[in-house]
Amino acid sequence: MSTWVPVADVARHEGHEITIKGWLYHRTDKGKLKFLMIRDGTGLIQGVMFKKAVPQAAWEAADRLTQESAIVVRGRVRADARAPGGYEIEVTDLEVVHRAEPDYPIQPKEHGVGFLLHHRHLWIRSPRQATILRVRATVKRAICDWLDTHGFVNVDTPILTPAAVEGTTTLFEVDYFGEPAYLTQSGQLYNEANIFALGKVYCFGPTFRAEKSKTRRHLTEFWMVEPEMAYATLEDVMEVTEQLVAHVVHEVLTRHRHELQARLNRDVSRLEKVTPPFPRLSYDEAVELLRRKGFEEFPWGEDFGAPHETAISEEFEKPVFVYHYPTQCKAFYMEEVPGRPDVCRSVDLLAPEGYGEIVGGGQRAASLELLARRLQEHGLPRDAYEWYLDLRRYGSVPHAGFGLGLERTIAWICGLDHVRETIAFPRMLERMYP
């Protein structure tokens, strides 16, 4: 009985007899010799099968093997320059656990996006997709590791909420025992309550936006990590953000450098430059930059669109902070800039290479009077926010936080052209299957 070894560890067993449990990715027959490409979720390995080296039953079973058939292969590990990855298994026996039906729809070749998304439950088996999902897991772990070791307490905020955080047009409504409730857009307001109990906190989970957005940067269900800090300012947000993002990129490079290059064709030299500090640009300076770069007509006070974000970010090798946005284009809870009521203590982090905004945050309005006025100006129902206003009645302090979009961050790190590949089962406008 030989040892069951994950494909990723095969190199460490050179010269030894091992067992691989996986699925047939591809097969090439050459008369009395067969090449079996086997995937097991940890990697891809080539099995070489000579007719004279295996029992007749195994040879005949291999003859009938279809793509994605579940197989257990035994054999000796050998280094061979002709094998993809440098190692292969000299097969001595084969057991077919399940012979897949012969019409597996996804071939190792080009397919259209619509077709692949319709078969997402099978598409995720493709090595490229599996790699992205592994990177996602690393990104999530790196985020939690960094926050956990820097004094942040992980607190879960509700997914079902009674009211909108930022306007009702982009909320998914659900029936809550006959009353309307909404899927959360953000855990921020609850986190602002949590900091008074715990100091520094973060929530990390799915959020939902019913935006009719159909672009490479949008999902209707996406994940955000939202740190929030008591006794903190806008400057603290920028420092924490750059430390966190740099740590995440570093961890991905440490664990997945080879996969990023081999499976995703990612230019990792771009990622190696992502070290603190990141450049900081005020909104005023960003507008000036845009006007120099061909957007002469860009009006002060507008939020940036995708072309503007790209134009700004391509001036820098690292992610770039843009802070002090116009008050009019940000949410009601932003703190004022002293002496400049037209701008607020907000910040966005724009990823390089045109990936756009991956972080939005700022310092929160600390005074009851300002917050109450803003609620009115934004036409929000005060009743629903009474609990939130309490936070400014009992020990209000300067505080700040941000939200980092997981899918956009992964798309940038992996160099993908659409966020839909960064999550196993993306939820998009007009696509809920599978």
Added chain:
RNA sequence: UCCUCGGUAGCUCAACUGGCAGAGCGCCCGGCUGUUAACCGGGUGGUUGCAGGUUCGAGUCCUGCCCGAGGAGCCA
């Protein structure tokens, strides 16, 4: 919601100015001891998105609808 492009075999795509519905891959059969999306020979495969219209004749032109992709606005 708006703009642009598209829908032909299981997949990726051809089909000139309206004139016999095609190829590669897949799948099935046969061959090959070093394949890398192998190669060679044979076979299989169609309500051209749906409904109507024009025409001797429509995949091709016209109208409506459905579906998909890219982008805009909004956002992470």
